[in-house]
Amino acid sequence: xxxxxxxxxxxxxxxxxxxxxxxxxxxxxxxxxxxxxxxxxxxxxxxxxxxxxxxxxxxxxxxxxxxxxxxxxxxxxxxxxxxxxxxxxxxxxxxxxxxxxxxxxxxxxxxxxxxxxxxxxxxxxxxxxxxxxxxxxxxxxxxxxxxxxxxxxxxxxxxxxxxxxxxxxxxxxxxxxxxxxxxxxxxxxxxxxxxxxxxxxxxxxxxxxxxxxxxxxxxxxxxxxxxxxxxxxxxxxxxxxxxxxxxxxxxxxxxxxxxxxxxxxxxxxxxxxxxxxx
Amino acid sequence: xxxxxxxxxxxxxxxxxxxxxxxxxxxxxxxxxxxxxxxxxxxxxxxxxxxxxxxxxxxxxxxxxxxxxxxxxxxxxxxxxxxxxxxxxxxxxxxxxxxxxxxxxxxxxxxxxxxxxxxxxxxxxxxxxxxxxxxxxxxxxxxxxxxxxxxxxxxxxxxxxxxxxxxxxxxxxxxxxxxxxxxxxxxxxxxxxxxxxxxxxxxxxxxxxxxxxxxxxxxxxxxxxxxxxxxxxxxxxxxxxxxxxxxxxxxxxxxxxxxxxxxxxxxxxxxxxxxxxxxxxxxxxxxxxxxxxxxxxxxxxxxxxxxxxxxx
Numbered sequence: 013x014x015x016x017x018x019x020x021x022x023x024x025x026x027x028x029x030x031x032x033x034x035x036x037x038x039x040x041x042x043x044x045x046x047x048x049x050x051x052x053x054x055x056x057x058x059x060x061x062x063x064x065x066x067x068x069x070x071x072x073x074x075x076x077x078x079x080x081x082x083x084x085x086x087x088x089x090x091x092x093x094x095x096x097x098x099x100x101x102x103x104x105x106x107x108x109x110x111x112x113x114x115x116x117x118x119x120x121x122x123x124x125x126x127x128x129x130x131x132x133x134x135x136x137x138x139x140x141x142x143x144x145x146x147x148x149x150x151x152x153x154x155x156x157x158x159x160x161x162x163x164x165x166x167x168x169x170x171x172x173x174x175x176x177x178x179x180x181x182x183x184x185x186x187x188x189x190x191x192x193x194x195x196x197x198x199x200x201x202x203x204x205x206x207x208x209x210x211x212x213x214x215x216x217x218x219x220x221x222x223x224x225x226x227x228x229x230x231x232x233x234x235x236x237x238x239x240x241x242x243x244x245x246x247x248x249x250x251x252x253x254x255x256x257x258x259x260x261x262x263x264x265x266x267x268x269x270x271x272x273x274x275x276x277x278x279x280x281x282x283x284x285x286x287x288x289x290x
Numbered sequence: 291x292x293x294x295x296x297x298x299x300x301x302x303x304x305x306x307x308x309x310x311x312x313x314x315x316x317x318x319x320x321x322x323x324x325x326x327x328x329x330x331x332x333x334x335x336x337x338x339x340x341x342x343x344x345x346x347x348x349x350x351x352x353x354x355x356x357x358x359x360x361x362x363x364x365x366x367x368x369x370x371x372x373x374x375x376x377x378x379x380x381x382x383x384x385x386x387x388x389x390x391x392x393x394x395x396x397x398x399x400x401x402x403x404x405x406x407x408x409x410x411x412x413x414x415x416x417x418x419x420x421x422x423x424x425x426x427x428x429x430x431x432x433x434x435x436x437x438x439x440x441x442x443x444x445x446x447x448x449x450x451x452x453x454x455x456x457x458x459x460x461x462x463x464x465x466x467x468x469x470x471x472x473x474x475x476x477x478x479x480x481x482x483x484x485x486x487x488x489x490x491x492x493x494x495x496x497x498x499x500x501x502x503x504x505x506x507x508x509x510x511x512x513x514x515x516x517x518x519x520x521x522x523x524x525x526x527x528x529x530x531x532x533x534x535x536x537x538x539x540x541x542x543x544x545x546x547x548x549x550x551x552x553x554x555x556x557x558x559x560x561x562x563x564x565x566x567x568x569x570x571x572x573x574x575x576x577x578x579x580x581x582x583x584x585x586x587x588x589x590x591x592x593x594x595x596x597x598x599x600x601x602x
Contacts, residue, residue, distance in 0.1 A: 028393035034385055035399035041481065042405055044429065045417050057427045059435070106304040109297035121305065123593050128312045130589040132542040134560035135578030136315035138322065138567045143315065163311045170304060195296050224410040226545035227560075241545065244412035248419075248549040255421055262413045273408035274401050280486075281493045284535060285596075289490050289528045 042270070049259035056255035071260030078254075079261045084243040088265075090154055091229075091239060092222035095161035096215050102162075103169035104211070108199055110170070111177035112185050122174065125167040133164075133227045144232060152234045160232065161222045168284075169218055175282060176210030177203070213279035216272060223269050240265040316582075323350050323575035330569055340571075350576035360577065363562040367584075370472055370479075370558060371540045375533050377480045382487025382532065383525060387517065389488075390495045407485040415549035418478040425462035434462040468555040475546045483539075487532050494528040495521070527595070534592035541585050559584070 048056050050067040075081040110118050145151040180203070188202045204211065226241040233242055244265060247258060273280075281289060326337045326344040337344055354360050389399055406414075425431045437460055444454040465474035498521065506516050544560045551557065557565065559581045566574035 027388070027391070028395070031389050031393060031399050032395065034388065035402035038481070038485065039402040039405055041417060041422060042409065044421065045413075048421060059432045062432065102304050102307065105300035109300040113297040115297070119597065121301065123597055125304070125308055126593060126596065127589060128308050130538050130585055130592075131312065131316065132560060132578070132581040132585050134542060134544065134563040135575075135582045136319050137563055137578070138571050138574055139315040139318035141567075142318070163307060166304060166308060195300070220408060224408070226411045227542070230412075230545065230548075231564075241410055241412045244410070244416055245545060245549060248412075248416055248552070255427070258416065259421065262417060266409045266413050269410070270405050270408045273404065277400070277404055277489060280407075281490055284486065285490060285528075285531050289494055289531055 042266075045259050046263050046267075048255055049263045051256045051259075053254050053256040056259070071257045072264070074257065075261055075264060078257050079243060079247070081243070081261055081264060084238055084240050085264070087154065087157075087237055088223055088239040088241075091157040091161055091237065092219050094154075094158045095165065095222045096218045098158065098162040099166050099169040099218055100211065100215060103166060103173055103214075104204075105199065107170050107173035107177050108203055110174050111180075112182060122171065125170055129164070129167045137231060140228075140232065151232060152236045152238075154237045156232060157229060157237050157239065160228045161225060164225070164228070165218045165221055168221070169214055172214040172217070172279070172282060173207075173210065176207050176214070180206055213276050216276045217279055220269055220273055220276075319575045319578050321575075322571050323579050324348075325572060326350075327571040327575075328569055329571065346572065350572040351579075354573050354576045354580070357573075359557070359562055359565075360580075363557045363559050363577075364580075366472060366556065367541060367558040370476055370543065371537055373476045374479050374483065374540055375536055377476070378484045378487045378536065379529055379532060381480070381484045382491050383522075383529075385484070385488045386491035386495055387521065390492060403488055404485045406482050407489075409482060411482075411545040412549065414478050414482055415475075415546040418481075419465060419474055419550050423465045423474055423477075425464045431462045434460050466550070466554055468551075471551045471554060471556045474550050475543070478546060478550075479540065479543065483536060486536075490528050490532055491525055494525055498524050530595060531592070534588055534595070537588045538585060538592070541581070541588070 047063075049071055050069070051061065051065050052068055052070060055061040055065050071078075110122065141151070144156055150156040184206070185198055185202060188198045193201060223239075224241070225239075226245070229239045229241045230245050233239070244262060247254075247261075322340060324346060325340060325342070326334075326346045326349070327340050328334075328337050331337050385403065389396060389403070409417075420428060422429045425434075441454050441457050441459075445451050447454070463470060465471055503516060503520060506520060511519075542560050543558060544564075547556070547558055547561045548564075551561070559577065563574050563577050563581065566577060
């Protein structure tokens with residue numbers, strides 16, 4: 013009751029209004045991009061048509077001709093999906109054993125895994141280029157992008173899964189052992205069904221990170237395995253001539269991910285803070 | 291759980307993969323940083339293959355430390371990172387407190403607020419530098435133009451006209467110059483990462499002790515002192531975490547700099563490494579080692595904090 017008493021009528025109205033304004037300001041650049049994507053290139057740079065214009069789908073229809081969008085999008089999908097899958101295949105058993113049979117070194121291994129994530133990528137730029145181009149010959153292949161995306165996200169995958177698995181009572185797993193399940197059976201029959209929600213949100217978040225990655229995907233590809241990051245980076249300075257079509261391809265590149273992101277806001281906190289904020 | 295071999299086996303693939311990923315490129319960087327190694331040299335072709343006979347000791351490090359570019363990049367990196375951190379933390383706390391109570395459409399406001407975080411960095415940079423900040427065609431140019439027209443119109447108005455006659459004609463700012471492009475990068479990254487801070491502070495605010503707060507209200511504590519003495523201390527830990535995670539991410543900021551600043555002389559450490567790597571691998575590697583050291587200083591603090599809550 014005390015809280016209600018303190019809330020004046022003014023703040024009852026002003027508070028939501030301010031909150032809405034802040035929300036709209038933050039969303040405005042995205043809105044502006046989406047709006048511009050429905051203008052022709054000529055209208056897009058004409059202040060007269062800033063908010064009143066004849067919407068057109070031309071930019072989306074020509075996206076394949078202008079930018080070869082689908083090739084880059086396919087590369088993004090392939091690399092992100094497989095990188096996420098591999099990270100889970102390696103990460104689930106690892107997090108399982110860490111959560112259910114921790115040893116004295118478990119904590120140190122987890123911390124060490126995190127620390128690999130903190131190495132600045134640029135520091136190993138040349139060795140990576142050299143190794144992949146001249147030694148292994150995998151430069152600009154899907155295989156390389158998948159492996160790299162998988163490895164840079166593996167620490168986060170293990171961490172997130174570990175925090176989910178930790179909450180599952182040990183007794184359930186032990187009961188499975190009594191019933192004569194082997195390790196694989198325990199993971200398949202007990203762990204995965206029980207932690208399904210956690211595994212799915214880990215996968216979604218990893219997928220988003222893979223999709224948005226913009227260092228290695230730009231530096232280790234040229235054409236064959238180039239992702240959407242590379243496509244947009246290559247069109248960085250359109251000199252205002254192509255705002256319409258550039259907005260369309262940008263919208264197509266970020267739209268699905270933003271929607272996906274709305275569904276895993278909660279997991280984002282856990283995934284990015286490694287469970288340190290609750 | 292007597293059997294300890296199976297858990298070990300299950301962890302092995304992850305550990306080995308990460309070990310290779312970390313050690314192989316990093317040891318190569320370390321090696322290159324101590325030798326003379328360039329990609330193109332007509333004068334000294336022997337420097338074009340990495341080998342111990344080209345040993346240079348700390349020569350590359352000296353070269354890097356004596357180059358103006360390096361210090362410019364370090365200063366710029368620190369300037370960009372600290373500006374982003376200050377802005378995101380301040381804005382994050384304010385916005386988190388703002389939307390931490392229920393009001394109509396709160397769910398929608400949350401969704402609007404979090405969206406920028408999922409925009410890929412390349413799109414973020416292209417969108418801001420072209421469509422929002424361009425001095426002629428972007429929203430900035432249009433806005434400045436409109437303001438000038440508006441003032442021009444008001445100058446002829448009776449009574450208040452003299453006041454507007456004193457106003458200068460506004461000039462749009464070009465954000466592609468060396469000095470201003472850092473500001474552009476700070477703006478776009480702040481836009482992208484404030485939602486992250488908001489999200490974390492909001493999660494943390496939900497676990498704030500409500501009874502304590504009610505007691506404070508009964509004692510007649512003002513809104514401000516509630517915020518100052520209850521909410522802020524409660525947010526101390528999340529703030530530290532937000533600062534450290536962002537520091538690690540932003541120290542390796544690349545796509546934004548590449549898109550906004552290519553060719554205009556503005557750079558941060560990762561960008562400088564990229565520039566060196568076009569020819570002088572020794573210098574690029576030495577700069578890389580400095581970047582690793584810088585990141586590690588931050589990382590040690592973060593790992594300590596995370597480690598404390600790990601086994602709870």
